[in-house]
Amino acid sequence: MSDAKNTITDFVAEGFQNGWKHIDASQLDEDQTLETDVVIIGSGAGGGNSAEILAQAGLNVMIVEEGPLQTSSDFHMKEDEAYPNLYQESAGRQTKDRGIKIFQGRMVGGGTGINWTTSFRTPSSTLKFWAEEMSVQGFSEEEMRPWFELVEKRYNIQDWTDTPNANNSVLETGCTKLGIRWGKIRRNVAGCLNLGYCGTGCPVNAKQSTLVTTIPGALKKGATLISKARAETFEIKKGKIDKLHCRSMTPRGNAPGRQSIKIKARHYVLAAGGIGSPAVLLRSENKTLNPYGLVGKRTFLHPVNISGAIMPFRVNGEYGAPQTSYSDHYIETRLDNQRAGFKLECPPLQPMLTATSLEGHGKSHAEIMKQRPFLQVLIALQRDGFHHDSIGGQVFLKSDGTPGLDYQVSGYVWEGIRDAFLVMAEIQFAAGAKVVAPAHRDARLYHSLKEVKKTIAALDMEILKARLFSAHVMGGCPIGENPVKSVVNSMGRHHEVENLSVFDGSVFPTSIAANPMVSIFGTSAKFATELAKGLAA
Amino acid sequence: MLTRRNLLKRSAISGVTLLAFETCYASPQIPPAPDGMGHHFEFLTPEDRGILSKLIPVILAESLPSSSKKHEQAIKEVIVGWDIAVSGLPILTQQELRKLFSVLDSNLIFSLTPRLLTGVPGAWEDPTEIEDFLNNWRNSNPESIITGNELRVGYMGMVELTMASWYGNPRSWDFCGYGGPPVLSGT
Structure with missing residues (x-):
């Protein structure tokens, strides 16, 4: 770690000290009325990326x-600091029936600030489905390639050539033994120290999140960042957005504060993610924004189930780049949609995340935690949204106007989850696991594949019994050329309201079937470049 | 969605309407609250803390230190951790947790609601009884027409906040073989 000293320069904090424009709305003591060319709601993969492109085109940008x-x-x-500070609802956001726990970033940098740096382009099978089934134009592999090349360069997305940590090695070994194809994950890092703490915010600025790349890029061009401010509603006049109404948050950030901030702009870009963006449109309660009631529908999650294993060697899954190996075998062999496909990956295993993801309490829970250094975990991400039964969820507003998500897991996806439990156990035993534990209320520890197979076949595939998670909220404002079946067109522009665009993961008409960050970078780069041309003209 | 009776809400409401009977029929048997080590509690009431002081050792079992002094200290810290965590949650979530405690806190509800439904312990003293209660909630059917998913959700909430509070605390790290965050040279 001899390079660490050089890497640890907090150049973002220095930038603000040297004059980048920032308003911490929680510290305001007066209401504000502001004006700009473009206001962007959200600073994650979509918002941060668009901000730089628009600011470089000479436009006045507010984020x-x-x-x-x-x-x-x-x-x-430190987990106890990071989850409440950097995640939506202290990393405890859940679907309406509490069946799926949702991890979403809530910080300057959005999800890119706390994700695990996994960088996949949108799979060609997904792009093909959008073109053929969802009336999306301009998203062929050929047409998207230059945009992916551009953002891969901007975020330093490269092959990761270091030795994987033991958690990821188990995936590689198990898959190899079973003849299941696997691969290495590309990562958006520069000078990564292989610490393993991507999920609590990179302490050495190695992760190329929007916080350390495109947001500084926009700020250097004179953009203004407003943090701890919640975008509440659009005010519509004569079929166009006239103003954005925002509310300051309290310093702690878990409740609305006192100050109102009104922003008048030539153009409005929603980039608040798959739950946040539909929420602003729904709160605005204006028919023009949601003429066909599609906003917030078809919201996808890549529902994730997990399988734990006790290995005969130390895994120490809290250290080392968290996610470096994957298998798409069960995506690629299931593109005919006869059975639900899923992607296999590994999570980091810091103690708080591990302890809260395991089922049960008392002796059985403590026994696993005691063996935590030997614990290996696989996760399976379901490819939802490609089958007629897999219709996704619906964003709704709670009594205080904050958004929730009602997501019912379809029978089709449940069978994919059952298959994934089995496949993960097979991989773990093939790699030498002593014991495998599917994360399900009614499962225990199993010492043989035969035993666990029999159990998995009989487990109830039901909400709150199988432990489910999601870190990828996609959809809710889908792109498409048919205005009756989509919210924005294939350039992210709203079908009805000409000065509104959506540039984030909510534009995807299905799930991505891969970690979505690069898909959001690529589409938002394409959209923002086109928008910048239009606004500059 | 199917309409289903919301047990916790109903119980909380009956708790209020029947408050008058409390002095006649049930003298509170909530355990005393452990001291908060100078922490100013924002969410947890002394009654909540009394109950947590009995629940936590059952939830965390042998992951807590065995020497009685350290054991007691760890429980106090987990309770403080709970308060800090809950105080940072959205207000609506805090309100839901308040309803949960209103079920746990009230002996009256225990005495008037069939034990089969909630199984909330009467005195919070007997660890076996607390273990039975937790298992009852844990294994309750999330699709039950009578209680809906409330008991299972309540169980998951109690356990998750307890686990988060304990395993976020460096005192638990020896037990789970965690060496703590890496130390960076140059900081």
Whole structure:
């Protein structure tokens, strides 16, 4: 770690000290009325990426972010600090029936600030489905290639050539033994120290999140960042957005504060993610924004189930790049949709995340935690949204106007989850696991494949019994050329309201079937470049 | 969605309407609250803390230190961790947790609601009884027409906040073989 000293320069904090424009809305004591060319709601993969492109085109840009501005010197690799500070609802956001736990970033940098740096282009099978089934234009592999090349360069997305940590090695070994194809994950890092703490905010600015790349890029061009401000509603006049109404958050960030902030702009870009963006449109309660009632529908999650294993060697899954190996075998062999496909990956295993993801309490829970250094975990991400039964969820507003998601897991996806439990156990035993434990209320520890197979075949595939998670909220404002079946067109422009665009993961008409960050970078680069031309003209 | 009776809400409401009977029929048997080590509690009431002081050792079992002094200290810290965590949650979530405690806190509800439904312990003293209660909630059917998913959700909430509070605390790290965050040179 001899390079560490050089890497740890908090150049983002320094930028603000040297004059980048920032308003911490929680510290305001007066209402504000602001004007700009473009206001962007959200600062994650979509918002941050668009901000730089629009600012470089000479436009005056404002970025509104609900979460706090924290920079590398604030990131101490401590779970008890990071989850409440950097995640939506302290990392405890759940679907309406509490069946799926949703991890979403809420900070300057959005999800890119706390994700695990996994960088996949949109799979060609997904792009093909959009073109053929969802009336999306301009998204062929050929047409998207230059945009992916551009963002891969901007975020330093490269092959990861270091030795994988033992958690990821188990995936590789098990798959190899079973003849299941697997691969290495590309990562958006520069000078990565292989610490393993991507999920608590990178303390050395190695992760190329929007916080350390495109947001500084926009700020250097004169953009203004407004943190701890929640975008509430659009005010519509004569079929166009006249103003965005925002509300300051309290300093702690879990409740609305006192100050109102009104922003008048030539153009409005929603980039608040698969739950946040539909929420602004729904709260605005205007028919023009949601003429066919599609907003917030077809919201996808890549529902994730998990399988734990006790290995005969130390895994120490809390250390080392968290996600470096994957298998798409069960995506690629299931593109005919006869059975639900899923992607296999590994998570980091810090103690708080591990302890809260395991089922049960008392002796059985403590026994696994005691063996935690030997614990290996696989996760399976279901490819939802490609089958007629897999219709996704619906964003709704709670009594206080904050959004929730009602997501019912379809029978089709449940069978994919059952298959994934089995496949993960097979891989873990093939790699030498002593014991395998599917994360399900009614499962225990199993010492043989035969035993676990029999159990998995009989487990109830039901909500709150199988432990389910999601870190990828996609859809809710889908792109398409048919205005009756989509919310925005294939350039992310709203079908009805000419000065509104959506540039984030909510534009996807299905799930991505891969970690969505690069898909959001690529589409938002394409959209923002086109928008910048239109606004400059 | 199917209409289903919301047990916790109903119980909370009956708790209020029947408050008058409390002095006649049930003298509170909530355990005393452990001291908060100078922490200013924002969410947890002394009654909540009394109950948590009995629940936590059952939820965390042998992951807590065995020496009685350290054991007691760890429980106090887990309770403080709970308060800090809940105080940072959205207000609506805090309100839901308040309803949960209103079920746990009230002996009256225990005495008037069939034990089969909630199984909330009467005195919070007997660890076996607390273990039975937790298992009852844990294994309750999330699709039950009578209680809906409330008991299972309540169980998951109690366990998750307890696990988060304990395993976020460096005192638990020896037990789970965690060496803590890497130390960076130059900081």
